[in-house]
Amino acid sequence: MKQLExxxxxxxxxxxxxxxxxERFVDEHYVSLGEAERRQFEMLLDLSDNDLWDMIALKKKPxxxxxxxxxxxxxxx
Amino acid sequence: MAIVTRKFDAVIVGAGxxxxxxxxxxxxxxxxxxxxxxxxxxxxxxxxxxxxxAAALGNVTEDNWHWHMYDTVKxxxxxxxxxxxxxxxxxxxxxxxxxxxxxxxxxxxxNGKIYQRPFGGQSQNFGGAxxxxxxxxxxxxxHAMLHTLYQRNVQANTQFFIEWMGLDLIRxxxxxxCGVTALDIETGxxxxxxxxxxxxxxxxxxxxxxxxxxxxxxxxxxxxxxxxAGIPLEDMEFWQFHPTGVYGVGVLISEAVxxxxxxxxxxxxxxxxxRYAPHAKDLASRDVVSRALTMEMQAGRGCGRDADxxxxxxxxxGADVIKAxxxxxxxxxxxxxxxxxxxxxxxxxxxxxxxMGGIPTNFYGQVVAPYKTGPEEVVQGFYAAxxxxxxxxxxxxxxxxxxxxxxxxxxxxxxxxxIEDLKKNQHHKQLPPDATDKALARxxxxxxxxxGENVAQVSDAMRKTMQTHCGVFRFPDMLKQGVAKMxxxxxxxxxxxIRDKSRVFNTARVEALxxxxxxxxxxxxxxxxxxxxxxxxxxxxxxxxxxDDNKWLxxxxxxxxxxxLDYKPVRLKPLTVESFAPKxxxx
Numbered sequence: 001m002k003q004l005e006x007x008x009x010x011x012x013x014x015x016x017x018x019x020x021x022x023e024r025f026v027d028e029h030y031v032s033l034g035e036a037e038r039r040q041f042e043m044l045l046d047l048s049d050n051d052l053w054d055m056i057a058l059k060k061k062p063x064x065x066x067x068x069x070x071x072x073x074x075x076x077x
Numbered sequence: 078m079a080i081v082t083r084k085f086d087a088v089i090v091g092a093g094x095x096x097x098x099x100x101x102x103x104x105x106x107x108x109x110x111x112x113x114x115x116x117x118x119x120x121x122x123x124x125x126x127x128x129x130x131a132a133a134l135g136n137v138t139e140d141n142w143h144w145h146m147y148d149t150v151k152x153x154x155x156x157x158x159x160x161x162x163x164x165x166x167x168x169x170x171x172x173x174x175x176x177x178x179x180x181x182x183x184x185x186x187x188n189g190k191i192y193q194r195p196f197g198g199q200s201q202n203f204g205g206a207x208x209x210x211x212x213x214x215x216x217x218x219x220h221a222m223l224h225t226l227y228q229r230n231v232q233a234n235t236q237f238f239i240e241w242m243g244l245d246l247i248r249x250x251x252x253x254x255c256g257v258t259a260l261d262i263e264t265g266x267x268x269x270x271x272x273x274x275x276x277x278x279x280x281x282x283x284x285x286x287x288x289x290x291x292x293x294x295x296x297x298x299x300x301x302x303x304x305x306a307g308i309p310l311e312d313m314e315f316w317q318f319h320p321t322g323v324y325g326v327g328v329l330i331s332e333a334v335x336x337x338x339x340x341x342x343x344x345x346x347x348x349x350x351x352r353y354a355p356h357a358k359d360l361a362s363r364d365v366v367s368r369a370l371t372m373e374m375q376a377g378r379g380c381g382r383d384a385d386x387x388x389x390x391x392x393x394x395g396a397d398v399i400k401a402x403x404x405x406x407x408x409x410x411x412x413x414x415x416x417x418x419x420x421x422x423x424x425x426x427x428x429x430x431x432x433m434g435g436i437p438t439n440f441y442g443q444v445v446a447p448y449k450t451g452p453e454e455v456v457q458g459f460y461a462a463x464x465x466x467x468x469x470x471x472x473x474x475x476x477x478x479x480x481x482x483x484x485x486x487x488x489x490x491x492x493x494x495x496i497e498d499l500k501k502n503q504h505h506k507q508l509p510p511d512a513t514d515k516a517l518a519r520x521x522x523x524x525x526x527x528x529g530e531n532v533a534q535v536s537d538a539m540r541k542t543m544q545t546h547c548g549v550f551r552f553p554d555m556l557k558q559g560v561a562k563m564x565x566x567x568x569x570x571x572x573x574x575i576r577d578k579s580r581v582f583n584t585a586r587v588e589a590l591x592x593x594x595x596x597x598x599x600x601x602x603x604x605x606x607x608x609x610x611x612x613x614x615x616x617x618x619x620x621x622x623x624x625d626d627n628k629w630l631x632x633x634x635x636x637x638x639x640x641x642l643d644y645k646p647v648r649l650k651p652l653t654v655e656s657f658a659p660k661x662x663x664x
Contacts, residue, residue, distance in 0.1 A: 009582060016292050058405065
């Protein structure tokens with residue numbers, strides 16, 4: 001219950017770049033994600049702002065390669 | 078609704094740099110500290126600070142705190158309080174070394190000392206050669222600071238309330254502050270957090286403008302709570318605009334681009350900064366460049382169909398330089414402006430960046446207001462630090478790298494003052510019977526509102542009004558209309574309705590409550606700006622282009638009740654040195 005709202009709130013970040021990118025991602029993709037992918041997204045949200053942004057913008061490799069699919073969606077935003 | 082009350086020695090609202098620096102000091106002194114944050118602490122907006130921390134360590138070139146003080150007073154356009162500025166600059170080295178001992182990964186010189194780099198507005202010998210004063214951890218200084226302080230707070234047993242939002246201040250009939258009412262965003266639970274000391278460290282509020290570099294969380298919650306509780310807001314007309322935010326989204330394009338040789342163009346392809354600042358050109362100070370962009374657009378030389386932005390060109394630097402030195406900037410331009418700077422210029426506009434005003438405090442972090450007999454009476458039990466506070470060390474205009482210094486110095490100073498004050502006040506004051514009434518009434522109003530206003534639409538109207546009527550350049554008729562428009566919008570904000578009435582993770586409700594706070598900040602800004610008939614620092618009036626020290630060398634105080642204004646003198650007398658008398662501010 002309220003999974004979408006919870007995810008949306010956790011997209012509130014310290015960097016405006018992330019606020020904008022994650023908000024667009026949730027609007028465009030979240031409802032069509034499967035359970036496993038939603039968990040991947042939550043794991044990405046647990047990263048610190050700069051690390052997450054580097055992975056999205058500078059295409060740094062995630063430490064956990066299982067995150068790559070959702071990350072590729074974020075990179076394409 | 079039955080309200081749970083919990084008792085703490087100190088409650089802090091906001092877990093950015095200022096809040097966590099204060100929390101650490103208090104927890105290490107053995108006090109029971111609660112710190113509330115809407116988001117996980119290391120995701121506070123402090124994370125966005127790249128430039129560094131100003132401190133006259135003299136590790137690279139000769140330096141001393143007195144020169145730093147001069148730069149800060151001058152930068153403030155003489156509106157800064159010189160006692161507070163001396164206090165801050167004298168303590169700068171100590172708070173930086175302290176942070177180093179906490180484990181902050183500062184960049185190093187070969188000799189092992191903290192590396193320092195030059196930054197705009199810093200000089201040697203009272204306006205002489207460029208000083209080298211900024212201590213940094215790569216371009217991640219804010220990030221490193223937050224992580225360092227968070228780890229130390231966990232060790233010190235600070236109690237974090239994560240995803241909690243402050244709703245309203247609790248003040249008793251003596252005017253003393255006894256705590257804060259707060260909302261658990263996850264469960265919807267409301268709690269009265271009773272405390273012998275309440276510290277606000279809620280950061281900035283530039284989300285009142287359409288073009289803003291601030292993260293979404295920067296909604297001025299502390300200022301809203303303070304204003305509703307009868308505390309004035311100081312110098313709210315002073316907002317720093319960064320000249321190069323990405324058009325339409327606000328994301329910051331750092332000064333580094335112009336430092337590397339990028340420059341601004343108007344629609345005729347003219348490098349217009351040469352006309353406004355023949356020497357410094359595109360590297361002139363932020364307020365000068367922001368005003369130049371605005372004047373170009375007003376003269377019809379803006380770019381695009383609506384002539385509403387300008388272009389930042391850097392393709393002449395070459396693909397190799399851009400990829401090597403500005404990779405982050407390139408990605409931001411591609412993502413948010415759909416422009417690859419290797420080929421295309423970046424569309425930019427002046428963008429609201431930093432709030433110089435805030436909750437009035439002295440340099441001990443105590444909130445002061447003219448509410449009893451004197452103009453600067455201490456509000457017992459109430460403290461503020463960081464961007465939400467107005468000490469005032471930034472006056473009319475903040476210098477880069479002074480904000481991280483501000484949060485360290487005054488986060489710590491407020492905590493030290495709290496430790497002293499709590500030795501005298503051993504017991505909690507009794508909560509007044511109406512302690513939570515104000516917060517519960519706001520929630521009940523929102524709960525019961527039918528056919529009300531849409532939160533997003535009212536927010537949008539507020540942001541557009543602030544941007545159009547109270548932006549970089551201010552015109553008398555526009556300000557006057559702006560006050561009337563904001564009054565209407567504030568009225569609409571009192572009738573917002575939300576469809577989701579549930580308790581768990583009701584983000585629509587949080588956004589409606591945030592709007593209440595933004596409206597207080599916006600109203601204070603518009604009314605204060607309309608009244609100040611001079612140009613000083615970041616406040617630039619078309620009808621009064623000059624600074625007027627005879628009439629306006631004073632701080633504005635805005636009271637939400639009746640939207641009344643009052644003023645108090647600038648503290649021109651430093652603690653130990655001679656006062657810096659106002660001079661024309663030229664760079």
